[in-house]
Every structure is written in structure tokens, then in C-alpha cells.
Amino acid sequence: MLQIPKIAPGDVLEMKKAHPCGAKRFLVMRTGSDIRLVCEGCGRDMVLPREKVEKAIRHVFPAVPPT
Numbered sequence: 001m002l003q004i005p006k007i008a009p010g011d012v013l014e015m016k017k018a019h020p021c022g023a024k025r026f027l028v029m030r031t032g033s034d035i036r037l038v039c040e041g042c043g044r045d046m047v048l049p050r051e052k053v054e055k056a057i058r059h060v061f062p063a064v065p066p067t
Helices: 050-056
Strands: 012-015 025-030 034-039 045-049 057-061
Touching: 034 050, 045 050, 050 057
Parallel strands: none
Antiparallel strands: 012 025, 012 057, 025 034, 034 045
16 A cells, blocks of 8 residues: 655655755645755755655655744
């Protein structure tokens, strides 16, 4: 059965392939049918289809709740 990862704004995603700047971690800014990500290496802002992002995820680091 296919596992659908839980992705929420504030989470950090580690991808299988690196961004051209060399970073593999992206901050999730918005979710929906498209997911808005910001590269943690260079700060590039991008909007990608959810299906493409879900296939490329290696690990999800949940957002740290404020204390």
C-alpha cells in the first residue's frame, strides 16, 4: 500500500536529489495541490506539484512547535 507523507507548513524536507546550489533541504511554506518550497542553501522560492514532491522526499523533519 502506498504511504502518503504528512507535509505541513514549517516542515523541512530532505530530498533525494540536490538543488543546483548543492543543498538537499527545503522549508515548506504552503501546501495544497501544489507545494511551495524554499531552498535552505540559496533561498530560492519554488512551487512544485504535490505528486512530484512526494516522490522526491527522502525524509520529513517536522516543524518545531513554539514553546
